[in-house]
Amino acid sequence: MFLIVLNYQNKIISLSIVKPVVISTWNHGIAANNEAWKILANGGHALDAVELGVKTAEANPNVQTVGLGGFPDREGYVTLDACIMDQYNNCGSVAFLQNIKHPVSVARKVMEKTPHVMLVGEGALQFALEEGFEKEDLLTEKSKKAYEAWLLKSEYKPVINIENHDTISMLALDENRNLSGACTTSGASWKMHGRVGDSPIIGAGLFLDNEIGAAAATGMGEAMMKTAGSAMVVELMRHGKSPYEACKEVVERIYKIYKGHPDLEWLQVGFIALNKQGEHGAYCLRSGFNYAIQTKKIKNKLINADFKIQ
Ligand code: SD4
16 A cells, blocks of 8 residues: 655655554564464454453563563562553553453453553452462462572562563554554563552553554563653654654663663663554664564564664
8 A cells, every 4th residue: 555644744754554564662562573473464443453362471471571481570469550542542451460361351351441541469469360460479480499599589670571571562553554552571680569560550651642652661660650651752753754764762761761770781672663554663772683574474473673782
């Protein structure tokens, strides 16, 4: 499909539209895109695609940064954060949710069945149970062992690019040219009990404007919250930046904030973005972040994101 798209300065920013498109963070994005593509390839809705897609990581016990098998907090509790957003700016989110394997689906129910956007902790759990979700123990033997090993030193020092999987964030543009996004995580490993990151915060971990594009984040959530990171990426695209340029500018801002700060030593942040024309891009602070992309022409593959520092 061809269409001339102008930015606010009447500059041509795109001549063609690629759709459907799905992108998602890290190696586990490949399995997630495969699921999402089943919906997108059949003309389905981006919202269904992103929910189904990220559920693959939530259900996989070997992904120790999302859902079942996620690393616990420093008290030994697995606490989950997730959100979802559609083309009408409808959104739902859950934070500090325990014992429910698919927080993204609870987030969708919050969006569709309540007058609210966000439910946390006990209230989120109560709502999930009322909606028929089952309570399960999410702490696997593997993650419990890792926790016991961590307890020996009990040092909070986040690992950069943790086994090449961290939060899964997914953005999709469907055949009808509508955008949706989802984000789900067990958060920073060994975090303080009660800590909530960027992933359930609309504007930080995920944001989209169906006229412009969508953006989502991975990495140390505190940095995304300090900068309203994903919302900023979308705003920069509104002002004519490509998805790549917009992600890069927000990472540069984060670097400026943290330069000289001791946390910079272990700080990693990464953004992915997708605009209304189906153009995609990403940028991260440190090397090692990648994302998976699938379109009709590009068979599901991983792309290494450009980075600011080694
Ligand atoms: C968060 N972005 O909770 C998520 C995942 C994470 O280090 O902790 N990454 O901040």
